Amino acid sequence: MSVQHSSTAYRAFLFDMDGTLLNSIAAAERIWTRWAQRHGVDVVTFLPTIHGVRAIDTIARQHLPGVDAAAEAEQITREEIEDVEGVVPVPGALAFLQSLPPAQWAIVTSAPMALALRRMEAAGIPRPAVMVTAEDVSDGKPDPTCYRLAAERLQVNPGECLVFEDAEAGIRAGEAAGADVMVVTATHTHPMDTVHGQIRDYRGLGVRLEDNGSMRLSTTP
Known part of the structure; x- marks a missing residue:
C-alpha cells in the first residue's frame, strides 16, 4: 500500500464509484x-x-x-x-466509508443517478448526502466540473479534497479540479504509471480526525 497523502489534512474525500468503491x-x-x-x-x-x-x-x-x-x-x-450480477464492493470500502464523518464525503460518478443507486444497493455501498451524477454536468470526466461541484456542495475548496479514482479520465478530472488524487487499483489488470499515491483497496486504510474537523489517512496493520 502506498499512502502518499497521509501527512496531508483534508476537509473532504470525493469518491468515484465504478472501479473505486465497487466493481461492476x-x-x-x-x-x-x-x-x-x-x-x-x-x-x-x-x-x-x-x-x-x-x-x-x-x-x-x-x-x-x-x-x-x-x-x-x-x-x-x-x-x-x-443487470447487476457480479457487482461487488471493493474490499474494505464499506468499513472505510462508515469511518468517515457523513458530511465530509461524496460520490462523483459518470453513471446516471438511477444506475448509481442500483449498483450501490447491489454492492452494499451507503448513499452519501452529496452525490454528483451524469445528470448534474453537461461535460463529463475528464472535465473537472463534477469534482468542483461536489466540493461546492460540501462547502469546501477543491484544493482541500482528496479524490479517490481508478480511471484515467477521472484522475485527470481530479487533477484539473485542483484536488489531490489517490488511485485505487483493485480492478486494474496492469500496473498504472502515475505520480499519485496508490492503494489496492481499503483494507488497512483508516482516517484520523483532527481537532479542527479535517481528516488524515492512516494505515493499520
Whole structure:
C-alpha cells in the first residue's frame, strides 16, 4: 500500500464509484460487448475505453452515422440497471466509508443517478448526502466540473479534497479540479504509471480526525 497523502489534512474525500468503491466490470462489459457487436465496433479495442466516462460520451466518440447517442445511452442505462450480477464492493470500502464523518464525503460518478443507486444497493455501498451524477454536468470526466461541484456542495475548496479514482479520465478530472488524487487499483489488470499515491483497496486504510474537523489517512496493520 502506498499512502502518499497521509501527512496531508483534508476537509473532504470525493469518491468515484465504478472501479473505486465497487466493481461492476463484469456487468458493464457484458452490456457494452452486446452494444459494440450490434454496431460493428471492435470489442477488444472498444471495451477499455468505456470505464470512467458517461455512456453518452462513450457512444458519441464512435462517430457512428445515424446513431442517436442520447437514445443509445438511455438504452444502455436501462440494461445496466437490470443487470447487476457480479457487482461487488471493493474490499474494505464499506468499513472505510462508515469511518468517515457523513458530511465530509461524496460520490462523483459518470453513471446516471438511477444506475448509481442500483449498483450501490447491489454492492452494499451507503448513499452519501452529496452525490454528483451524469445528470448534474453537461461535460463529463475528464472535465473537472463534477469534482468542483461536489466540493461546492460540501462547502469546501477543491484544493482541500482528496479524490479517490481508478480511471484515467477521472484522475485527470481530479487533477484539473485542483484536488489531490489517490488511485485505487483493485480492478486494474496492469500496473498504472502515475505520480499519485496508490492503494489496492481499503483494507488497512483508516482516517484520523483532527481537532479542527479535517481528516488524515492512516494505515493499520
